[in-house]
Amino acid sequence: MPGTLPAPLPEILHGTFGDALLLDRAQRAVYGYDNSRREALPDAVVLTREPAQVEALVRVCRAARVPAVARGRAISVISVISATGAAVPAAGVVVASFERMARIRHIAPGDRLAVVEAGELDGDLQRALAPHGAFWPPDPTSTNDSTIGGNLASNAGGPRAVKYGTCRDNVLGLAAVTGTGETVPCGACTTKGRTGYDLTRLPVGFEDTLGLIVEATLKPSPLPVRVLTVRALYSDVHAAAGAAARIMAQPALPCAPEFMDGDALDLARAHGAPDLPQAAALALIEADGSTEGVSAAADAVAGAARGPGLVDLARADDPASVARLCAVRKVLSPALRPVAPKKINEDLVVPVSRLPERVEGLRGIAYASGIPIVAFGHAGIGSLLYRPEDPAQTAAAPSALSAVFDRVLALEGTLSGEHGIGLDKRDFRPRAIDPPPLDAMHAIKRGFDTNGILNPGKLLPLP
């Protein structure tokens, strides 16, 4: 049964897309949710195969004033009590699913470029690049389940972003279908390029509110030959922040620094993390590069990690020792589950020098709200460990979260390091962005999407 699309739109869609159109309720239901617990049944789904079909879809939707929402694999990450909901369609929407547009057009390691369709899985691209001695640096933990289009629209980063950057730093060009149904190709095949406004990076991180990305020219990097891991434990968070600042300021930039506060360490230790001395903060750092270069890089990182408050310093390069050092990270998620099965994960990032203030601020909020908060991860995840079966904690959770956002913004931090805004954080954005830049964003949206049909209601607060 079709949904509530105005007549004769179902017939027009059927005539245009034939078998690629899903109108059956059960089939549509699969495209109505993401990794959040949000759900909304789209009225129709088109399994696009070619850019021309994406153009046709947007034109048909525009003529009927019906919203169109792009969908990769829809695993947008869990943030507030649910996911950001960026890929969840509102009611009365046609979904453009990119699962069938998953071809690699061209790989040229010498030119450091790879041209791919938007529905290509990130993990499949990495596997195709590896024999060329290359990789595409953004590597969200969801790499095997998320698409290049979804990665770009979310500006995904991953643990290696400190050294290699996020999607925005690793895309040379793209082609996107705007709200008028026209394909706008932009960018270049070269690392340098200065031919006008930077339209390539504009849709990156804009959660499908400016255009449906159909193809991207990505910038792969040479695959590192060797990775070394350094683990440093500190007596207090100030010492850890001081070490982090020293590590980031020296020339051998680490590729994947991670942080954990004392509460997270206690939980990991209680759940069997091996060789974990008592400490109030941990830094786990990877250095990568050539066989010779990486040893020197790890020496430099370890040297910078030494300083006041250091409790323990360990280093590993064979797989067994690396696994042992990194076990602390592996046991944390399962350790958190029984404590708070519905934890609220927030990817709130502050400048390194403000890390102690962040930890102390969050501790104060935890104390005042009665909800434990732990901090860990590459993006500075802050997890509010609230128990939904406890009415007092359920009542306190929204204001605790609001206080966390305020605290992070006061420390010159950001609402989202990498999980995005979607629906969940949309209404917090006016706290983070002043009216003039917000107005400019709305104006850009109107320029690309005159009728406001592209993923309406996401990312930007309602005007």
Ligand SMILES: Cc1cc2nc3c(=O)[nH]c(=O)nc-3n(C[C@H](O)[C@H](O)[C@H](O)COP(=O)(O)OP(=O)(O)OC[C@H]3O[C@@H](n4cnc5c(N)ncnc54)[C@H](O)[C@@H]3O)c2cc1C
């Ligand atoms: C377990 C897990 C771990 C994660 N870890 C990390 C991490 O470490 N670092 C990190 O940065 N992120 C992380 N993420 C977030 C992840 O990067 C995004 O969820 C993912 O990139 C989205 O890809 P997708 O194909 O699922 O897109 P979807 O969820 O389908 O879509 C996400 C957004 O992109 C839009 N979109 C999708 N395709 C297109 C297109 N072709 N054109 C225009 N817009 C489009 C959608 O409309 C939506 O707004 C994680 C997510 C999960 C579930």
